[in-house]
Amino acid sequence: MSAPSRRRKRPEEPEEHVNHERWLVTYADMLTLLMVLFIIMFAMSQVSEDKYEALKSGLAVGFGGQQSVLNGASSVLEDDLSEYGTELVSSAAFRGMPADQQKMVLSALDSEEKRRIQATYAEAEAEAKRLEAVRDQLMAALRRAGLEKDVRTTIDDRGLVVSLVSRHVVFQPDIAQLSPRGQRVVDALAPVLLDVPNDLRIDGHTNQEPVKPRLFATDWDLSAARAVTVLRRLNERDDIPKRRLSLSAFGHERPLIDPDTPGSQEINKRVDIVVLPQTSVEATQLIDEVLSARPGGQGEEG
Template sequence: MSRRRHEEEHEEHDEGKERWLVTYADMVTLLMVLFIVMFAMSTVDEKKYEQLKEGLAVGFGRQQSILDGSNTATSDQGASQAGASSYEMLLAQVPTAQRTTVTKILEESDRLRRERSYGDAQVEVERLLKVWRKIDKALRHQGLRDDVRADIDERGLVVSLVSQHVVFEPNVAELTDRGRRVVDTMAPVLKDLTEPIELDGHTNQEKVKPKYFPTDWELSLARAAHVLRRLEEVHGIRAGRLRATGFGHTKPLVDPALAGSQRVNKRVDIVILSQAPAETRALLGEAFHALGENLSAAHLTLQEDRP
């Protein structure tokens, strides 16, 4: 009896010794998954790298991932595609249950990141609307409100000089007297800002060669440069904040097939460039239109623009 009891105690003792193997096996499995993920991140393209990095941070209940090193993504398209392929292959080697969990983490991270970006976009839209209200008030005080249209898109706040009283005469790159009044009225608000300002010149879609310029590209750029010079030379806005771009006839504001559209499409856009992150800027238009506020409610319509 004593011998049998001793043998049973010995077996129980041996079983206790082997329990550590369960923990060890779990640790080895987790290490394998970790190394697979680390290798995948070393070859994956930038988008998947950021997704996985943030996904792991969210999954472990942290606001930021500890993986804050520099990106190893390459700009070469072929290498990027190969990295994405390697990522998918390595992820497929993870046990199904864990792979599903990682996928859910990435999806949840995507959703949370978009929600954060959309919230930031709403805040940025509200800030740009405050700027617009100042411009709107100044223009209304001078009786010039109907000479512009305004919108918010992925670039920022866009104020377009579109009235037939403001836009340039045919083939000419200089503003009319009324056009100069509009720019002069907006200038004090623009000067108080810190954001860069882009002047985008546009021509209409009439297939006529400009009289004083080789093509409509030069004409549209000259119009933008004319407004830029007025903002700098007359109103003292720092040149480093200003840049001029010409788009020729390539970006009509309204459908060229509509009657009166040519007078509207011949314009200069004054763009207050948002400095929000790219992911936030991409949602500015969506956030603005979701507010249901129409900046162009009082703008010059095509019907009013007809003689």
């Protein structure tokens, strides 16, 4: 008789393998989150640059661009316009835009910025009118002395520029001393300049003759000496206070008219008396624009 049936032995289950690398999953998740965090932080650090690019793209409309954020993402522009408002409207890009596009840009400015821009334009307009009045007084004084043809005047973002041109021999060639006629010109201008509160800058210039001055090391020295001559006469003889006077020397670098024009050398050899504006930097930069926007433009005298 067969032996009692034996119980079948269950096959031994393999021992469960312990995963000792499970921590890598958590570690990888943490690295992923850190990477996402750094990407977000990097993106946030680029916001200003992106908005600047958006602003620049918007201004491209003024130069014939085909696509502009002004037609859509106005919210992106608003922050930049409030920050750059005054600088924007005084820029060449803004002035080159069609009127309807300018209105779109201005409409994005907040009311406070609009008021600031309007105040800046009003300041520039008032200073331009005041400088024009000073120019009229100066020209009237010169006409009374029969010397109105000895100067040229213009108003721009430097202020009122009164150029003592050498057509009537204000300065002899290579000489820094005023001629008797040049002295009369300066003395005729001085009473009006004394009465205005503006500071004055005296700019010396030479002509573009490619020769070394006989009595000076360079044309820079000659232009500086000419500016000093006029400055000293205004102060020592005509009693304009020293605190209102300064000078600059430009050599031959800033001709008044094209050096190729016949007779230009007699005009480019000169001293400029600049009546400096009494306005903020932003308003000063707009004076030339305010005058140019008038019918017929700014114009010159002399």
